[in-house]
Amino acid sequence: MNEYRQRLKTQNVLYILGILALAGVQVLAHIGIISPASTVKNYADFWNGFIGGAAMGIMILLVVGLIINFRALKNDERLKKLFVKETDERDIMISVKGKSAGASAFVFTLVVAGIISGYFSVTVFVTLIASAFALSLFMCGGKIYYCKKL
Amino acid sequence: MNTKIKELRKQHKLSQEELADAVGTTRQTITSIEVGKYTASLPLAYKIAHYFGEQIEDVFDFSDID
Numbered sequence: 068m069n070e071y072r073q074r075l076k077t078q079n080v081l082y083i084l085g086i087l088a089l090a091g092v093q094v095l096a097h098i099g100i101i102s103p104a105s106t107v108k109n110y111a112d113f114w115n116g117f118i119g120g121a122a123m124g125i126m127i128l129l130v131v132g133l134i135i136n137f138r139a140l141k142n143d144e145r146l147k148k149l150f151v152k153e154t155d156e157r158d159i160m161i162s163v164k165g166k167s168a169g170a171s172a173f174v175f176t177l178v179v180a181g182i183i184s185g186y187f188s189v190t191v192f193v194t195l196i197a198s199a200f201a202l203s204l205f206m207c208g209g210k211i212y213y214c215k216k217l
Numbered sequence: 218m219n220t221k222i223k224e225l226r227k228q229h230k231l232s233q234e235e236l237a238d239a240v241g242t243t244r245q246t247i248t249s250i251e252v253g254k255y256t257a258s259l260p261l262a263y264k265i266a267h268y269f270g271e272q273i274e275d276v277f278d279f280s281d282i283d
Contacts, residue, residue: 158246
């Protein structure tokens with residue numbers, strides 16, 4: 068359990084660094100230091116709003132994770148429950164199978180959507196097919212890695 | 218896979234939650250193993266059998282594999 072406790076402490080440091088980095092991004096986007104180079108009207112506002120919203124969303128997740136970790140580190144019972152929840156073999160299997168099935172379905176959907184979009188726009192078709200190809204490549208990479216690792 | 222976990226739990230007057238706590242897993246996992254929806258890994262099967270003072274093959278039914 069000490070190893071897990073140490074892992075949570077390391078995770079907390081990373082969370083804090085992440086929160087600070089995201090806060091920095093928000094400030095820089097707000098004062099306009101990082102801004103998209105586009106001539107389209109109102110695009111910079113839209114993009115800065117998107118970056119600000121995304122950064123805020125991730126920050127909230129990190130803060131929630133930080134609170135959960137801090138509470139677990141202060142209470143042995145909570146720490147054990149969190150450990151069991153994170154290491155439960157059935158939960159891990161559900162997560163792995165869910166992600167694998169989801170990724171396969173996503174590739175299939177991208178290809179179907181790409182083919183349909185090809186009747187309307189070459190740009191959308193290429194983007195979707197390229198995304199499907201890239202995702203398939205990552206999935207194959209993962210398989211090769213785990214074939215050698217396990 | 219069929220198991221005798223439910224019977225052993227009743228004999229030892231244990232709830233699923235208590236057994237899960239004792240072997241370091243969740244109540245949902247114990248439920249799934251009991252109803253045969255999930256097959257426990259070897260380490261978890263060992264922990265469960267060991268907790269009841271039994272051999273793995275006395276708790277888990279491997280006849281399907283034979």
